[in-house]
Amino acid sequence: MVNVRKGIDTALANFVSGFINWNLKKGGKLADENQIKERLEVCYGCEKKGIVEPLPLVKMEGCTECDCPLATKARFTEIPVDGEVTAKKLLLSNGNQIVKCPLNKWAQIDEKYEKR
Numbered sequence: 665m666v667n668v669r670k671g672i673d674t675a676l677a678n679f680v681s682g683f684i685n686w687n688l689k690k691g692g693k694l695a696d697e698n699q700i701k702e703r704l705e706v707c708y709g710c711e712k713k714g715i716v717e718p719l720p721l722v723k724m725e726g727c728t729e730c731d732c733p734l735a736t737k738a739r740f741t742e743i744p745v746d747g748e749v750t751a752k753k754l755l756l757s758n759g760n761q762i763v764k765c766p767l768n769k770w771a772q773i774d775e776k777y778e779k780r
């Protein structure tokens with residue numbers, strides 16, 4: 665018998681680890697572990713948290729404002745630009761894009777960790 669749940673969990677885990685590894689290889693920068701936790705606490709209390717589909721049939725918790733999965737978005741402070749840029753003002757000279765909450769709800773958290 666096919667274990668559908670296990671297949672879905674494996675697809676989600678593969679998507680998350682593949683996204684993280686690809687971004688790190690291309691020069692993305694990870695957030696501090698506590699910064700990630702604090703960002704996610706805000707997301708879990710946010711009215712925009714819902715379900716997103718980053719790949720066909722791969723559904724996971726995410727931000728419905730920007731359609732990003734929380735498991736990947738909250739982990740990075742910068743990601744390499746791949747294709748269309750969501751907001752030109754977020755572009756950095758190193759070719760990366762700053763990862764922000766689209767409603768600026770992470771501003772105080774990110775500011776706190778950027779000062780270190």
Ligand code: SF4
Binds near residue numbers: 708726730
């Ligand atoms: S990234 Fe911002 S808008 Fe999206 S769910 Fe998190 S707090 Fe809400």
